[in-house]
Amino acid sequence: MHERYGIWKESIQCLFEVNATKHVRENDFRTSIESHLFGSLMLMTVRSRQQQWSRSYAQIAGNGMDHYGIGLYKKGSIQCEKANGGTELPDGGLLVYDLTQPFKATTTDHETVNLVIPRPLIEDLIHQPDDHCMRYLSPTDPVVRIIRDLIVSLERNVRFLSRPQATAVEKTIPLLLANCLNTASGATRDTAHERQSITSMVRMRRYFRENLASPNLNPRQAAHDLGVSRSKLYNYFSPYGGVYNYIRDMRLRRAMSLLNDPLGKRSSIYDVALACGFSSDASFIRAFREKFGVTPGEVRNGAMVVDHQHFLFDDLVDKRFEDWIQGLN
Incomplete structure (x- = not known):
């Protein structure tokens, strides 16, 4: 039990810095990530306890991730220190984050589905690609509802996708997301120096x-x-x-x-x-x-690529998730 939080903190550090209260860390702390890599996209289902999440300029410079993410909250909620499109994520809405920009947020106990998208797949489709970190997308937008339904369906079916089918999904989602972001308002640019x-x-x-x-x-x-x-x-x-x-x-x-x-x-x-x-x-x-x-x-000819990494039975953590994240285009 005393090792769980430390392992989680180290594992997720490739994306975010996390912090939890002593009570949460020491009382049955539980977190799981189920991740699927298809094409150049990654789908992650995360179940975790309440905690603070952040991404600083130091961390951004340290790991070079330049991806967008879409977060769908199946359970729990999130509060962002500075968000676009409202003060809290509306029920049925989506959260967009940009890993080249800093942010701070707090979540309750939650279950989320996150889709990580390499920047080159979507950047040229967006009018203002730097203005959408911690962007709340409202479910009143029909395209937002379509994206949400697509992510829910993707979570159920991603393990069965063939590679050509994954390629089709990979091309579809950025087009839909760009449509939403190009009609969003409330841009908050960082300074040129930052x-x-x-x-x-x-x-x-x-x-x-x-x-x-x-x-x-x-x-x-x-x-x-x-x-x-x-x-x-x-x-x-x-x-x-x-x-x-x-x-x-x-x-x-x-x-x-x-x-x-x-x-x-x-x-x-x-x-x-x-x-x-x-x-x-x-x-x-x-x-x-x-x-x-x-x-x-x-x-x-249809052969499946098998992950050839090997792990000892006494390893505490499977590191493929971190390796996949670092290897995304």
Whole structure:
């Protein structure tokens, strides 16, 4: 019992800082996360005790998460220190948060379903992409109700989705969410000074996404194009195993997406390799098998990717959740 809260705090730190009162920590503290990774989205069902949640600029700079999230409260409630769209989350509404911005909030005992969306899937669809951290979306909006119903259904069916079906869902949800956010009001921009370092990180990640197909993409070229020193670039990407490892993982995740896209069935494995910046299909197949445990051809033919991580029976915590979060595009 005395270890539960500490394990939870360490586990969720990849997303949020949490704090609970001594009474809550020491009296049957319970938390569970059921997470599903499909495409480049993650769905998490969280059940936990009452506590405070926050995300600071120091934490944002430390882990580089630049994702949006949608929170659906099945049980319990949340109060935000500063929120957009009202003073409290309306019954049946949704909460949108932006992991590149700080916030503070308090929850009661709760059960929530959270959908984590990589920024590149939605940012270009939103008119003011930086104005929606802790945004309450009202259930009076029919599209909000549709998104809520979709998330509820997704929670029931996500474990049964095929990869092509996951790709279809991955494309649908950002379009619906952007429609809601583009009609929302109550923007609260941070100052340029507060946002400067975060904007720089988002810019670097966007640069790599946009140049993945180039076989000449390397740290020296990236530093030159971005106007930063190579040491700064290396320091930022060190939590990801270095710049080369970050580039390779992004290329392989893009390849996985292309291989599962029904519209790309006519593309050869060599075409996919070139589109993802690999110089040959042999090097692509070798790297793909090393990361996912199957070949690109096997994935295209419907093979499931098996998680090859192994855990000791006496491990207190399964770390796949944290690994998945850090690996999202």
